[in-house]
Amino acid sequence: MRPSEHLVDPIAPAATAPARQRRKEARPQELLDAALALFVEKGFAAARTDEVATRAGVSKGTLYLYYPSKEELFKAVVRHNLGALIAEGIETLAAYPGTTAELLRYVTHTWWERIGATDAGGIHKVIVAEVRNFPEIAAFYAAEVIEPAHRLFRGIVARGIERGEFRALPVNEVAHAMIAPMIFLALHRHSIGACEVACGEPVEPRTLLDTHLELLLNGLARPAGTTPARKARR
Amino acid sequence: MRPSEHLVDPIAPAATAPARQRRKEARPQELLDAALALFVEKGFAAARTDEVATRAGVSKGTLYLYYPSKEELFKAVVRHNLGALIAEGIETLAAYPGTTAELLRYVTHTWWERIGATDAGGIHKVIVAEVRNFPEIAAFYAAEVIEPAHRLFRGIVARGIERGEFRALPVNEVAHAMIAPMIFLALHRHSIGACEVACGEPVEPRTLLDTHLELLLNGLARPAGTTPARKARR
Amino acid sequence: MRPSEHLVDPIAPAATAPARQRRKEARPQELLDAALALFVEKGFAAARTDEVATRAGVSKGTLYLYYPSKEELFKAVVRHNLGALIAEGIETLAAYPGTTAELLRYVTHTWWERIGATDAGGIHKVIVAEVRNFPEIAAFYAAEVIEPAHRLFRGIVARGIERGEFRALPVNEVAHAMIAPMIFLALHRHSIGACEVACGEPVEPRTLLDTHLELLLNGLARPAGTTPARKARR
Amino acid sequence: MRPSEHLVDPIAPAATAPARQRRKEARPQELLDAALALFVEKGFAAARTDEVATRAGVSKGTLYLYYPSKEELFKAVVRHNLGALIAEGIETLAAYPGTTAELLRYVTHTWWERIGATDAGGIHKVIVAEVRNFPEIAAFYAAEVIEPAHRLFRGIVARGIERGEFRALPVNEVAHAMIAPMIFLALHRHSIGACEVACGEPVEPRTLLDTHLELLLNGLARPAGTTPARKARR
DNA sequence: CATGAATGAGACTTCATTCAT
C-alpha cells in the first residue's frame, strides 16, 4: 500500500466509478488544496514542489502531469480561489436591492468568510511578497484579480454617491480605502499573525472589520439635509 | 553580545582620521544601505549576499566580517532604518501641544517622508512576506518594531478620547485602523506598485494618505455637544 | 527469441481482413516510421517514447506491447530500414554484367535514393552519436550493418582490380574511401545541414556524390597500357 | 586531503606562487580537459556536469564559477581545441612556399596530429550528434569552426587551380571531398571505432589518410601538357 | 489488445557560508 492510498475514502470501494478514475478526477482539487496551503505557508519561491505533491498524496512527477510548472500551478490556485468570488461580487453589485451601506457590509462579510478567514487570504501575502521577482505572475494577477476587484469596489462607491447615500468623494481613493484594511487584515493573519510572537493586544478580525466598516460609512455618510451630488463619479 | 550588536549605528566621530580609516568606518553604513535596497527589491531569501557585498563595494568575505549571517544583517538593517523614528514618535506624543488631529497628521506625514516614501518602507513587505519562514526574525520584529509602533498609535487614540476630541471607540481597533492604510500603502509601493503592470487607475500616495486621514478623523470626531467619555480606554 | 524479433517486417498478407484487423497489423509499421523520424530528429537518448507513440497514433503503453524497450525499438528500426538494401547490394555484385565503374555508380545511386535521401540516412547519425553509450546497440549495428556493408564495398574494389579495371591499391582502405563520403553526406544532411545556419556555400548532394565518384574512379583508373595486377587482394 | 590535491605537482610546494593561486590559474585548463574528455565520451547531453567537475578534481559548484552553463563550457572547449588550429592553417595557406599538393599533405597531417589523433577530434561527433537539439551551439559552431575551416580548404583548392597544379574542378565540391574523409575518420574513431566490437578489418588511420590524399591528388592532377585554367574559381 | 496515470531516479544550476592566503 502506497502512503497515499489511505487518503481515499476506504469505506465505499468503487461503488460509482473505478478507483483509478476517481483519483484522476479528484487530483486537481487535491493538488490545488495542497498547493494553496503550502504557498501561503512558505511563499511561492520557498514552497517546494515535491512537498506539494507529498501533501496531495502523490509523487513529484504526478504534479507535473497536471500542471506544467510551478508558476502555472500557482496561477491555477489563484484562479480557483479568487477568480470565482470576484465575479460573484460584480453580479451582486448589479442586482443588489438594498442600501449601499448594506451592500458594502454584505460584500465585506462575504469576502471575510470565503477569503479572509481561509487560506485563500494568504494569496495576497504571496503576491505582495514575490511579485517583483516573477513578472509573469505580476501581469497575471493584475489582470485577473486586482483589476476586477477594484472595478467592483469603485462600482460600490459610485453607486453610493449616485444614489445620494455617500458624499461626493473621489471614487478611486475611497475604493482603495475600502479595500486596504481588508487586504491588510489578510496579510497580517498570514504573516506576523501566524507567528507565535506576542505583538500588541490581540484583535478579533471580525471586530476589526466591523470597526473599519462603521468608521468608513460614518466618514462617507452625507450629512442629513445636504443636496446629493448626482454626477460625482470622476 | 553578538558581534553585530554594537554596529547598529556606527556613524562614529572619525572627524580627523585618515582617508582609509574613514573609509573603513563607513563600511557598515554602506553595507546597510546596499542590504536595505536589495532586501526590499528581492526579499530576504532571494537577496544574494554577494550582491549586497558587490553593491557596497566590498567582497563577500568582508560582509561576513561585519555581520555573522544574513539574518543578523537583516536585523541590523531594521534597527538602523526603523528603530530611531519610532522612539522619536513616542517622544513627540508625550510633548505635543496641539490637537490630537494635528498630532495624527504630523506623525503620519513624518512617517511618509522618512519611511513610506523611502526604501525603508519596503521592510514591511519583507517582513510580511517571509516572517513565517524565519521565526527568529519574527520575534525580533515583533519586539522591536510592531510593539513600540502600536504603543505609539494607541497612545494617540487614547489622547484624543481623553481630551474629548474623539468618540469613545475601542482604542486597539482604532489604532489598527490608523496604521493599516499606511502599511498597506508601503506594501503596495514595493510590490505590485513596483511592477510595470497596469492595475486600476494610479493613485497619488499623498492624496491617498490625506483621504485616509480625513475619513478617519471624520469618523472619529465626537459630534458637537456630546459629553466626552473620560475613561474609554479598554 | 526476444518478443520483438519476429516483428521486423510484419507486412503480412491481410488482404481480406476487416478494417480493425488491418489497422492492428499496420501498427508495427506505423510505430517504426514514427520512431525512425524521431530518432533521426532528436537522437536515441533524446527521443521520447511517448512522442513516438503519439506520432504513431497510439498510447505509450501500446508501444511497449510491441517492443519491450526503447533499445529493441531502435534495433527494429535499423533492421527494417537498412537490412534489406545491403543484402540486395551483395546480390547485385555477384550478378552484375557491366564494368566495375558502372557497378559502383549504380550501387552509390541506389544507396542515395533509398537511404541517403531519406530519413533512413539519419540512422548513421544516431549510431555515430550514441553508440558509445549503448554497447548492446554497438554490437548489434557492427554485426548487422557495418560488417555486411563493408563486405559489399570490398567486393566491388576487388572485382575492379581482378578485372584489371582498377589499379592494385589496398582493398580495405579503398573501400573505406568509397563509403566515407556517402556516410559523411548522410551525417551532414541530418545534423548541421538540418539546422538553419549558414555554413559555407550550400552543396547539392547529387553533385557532391558525382564529384566524389568521378574523383575516385579517376584515382582508381589503371593507366592505359599497364599490365593488370591479378592477385592484388590483400 | 581532498581527492584532487594529488593532481598538483607535490614536489615543489609553492616555489613560485601560493598554492591557491596556482590552482586558480590552472583551473580553466583542468576543467576544459575534463570536459573535452567527457563530452567526447558521452556526448553533450549525456555528459554530467558534476562528473566534469569530479574529473577536474573540484566540486560541482566550482565548475559554475568558471563557466556559467554547460553550453558555455562546451563552447569554451571548442574554441580552445579547434579555434587556434584553424587560424593557424589559414596563415599557413597565405605563406606556403611549396606546391599545393605538399600544402594539402602538410595541412592534413597537422590536423591529424593535433585534432584527428586526439580527443579534440571527438568534438565533431558531438556536433554531428546533437546540433539539432541545441540551436545556439549550431550557430556558434557554424560561425566559429565550419565556416573558417571551409574557407581554408576552398583556399587550398583555388590555389592549386590558379597555379595550374589542379584541374579546373568546382572549388566548393572539391573542398568538401577533401574534408569529408578526415571528419569521417574522426567520427569513426570516437564512435564505432571506440567500441570493443569487431567491424571489418581494422584500418590504420595514417594509412587511410594517405590513401585518401593520394587518391585525391591523383584525381585532381592536371594531365601533363594541358593548359592551366587561370580563372577557374567559382 | 489498449490505455494513460503514476512513479522516482537523476539532471542542471544556485548560493550562504567557510577559510587559506
Place this chain on the structure above:
DNA sequence: TATGAATGAAGTCTCATTCAT
C-alpha cells in the same frame, strides 16, 4: 582586516517504464 575560491545541499523539472483497469 580583506579577499574570493571553493563547497555541497537543495530545488525544479524530465522521462522510461509499469500496471490497474
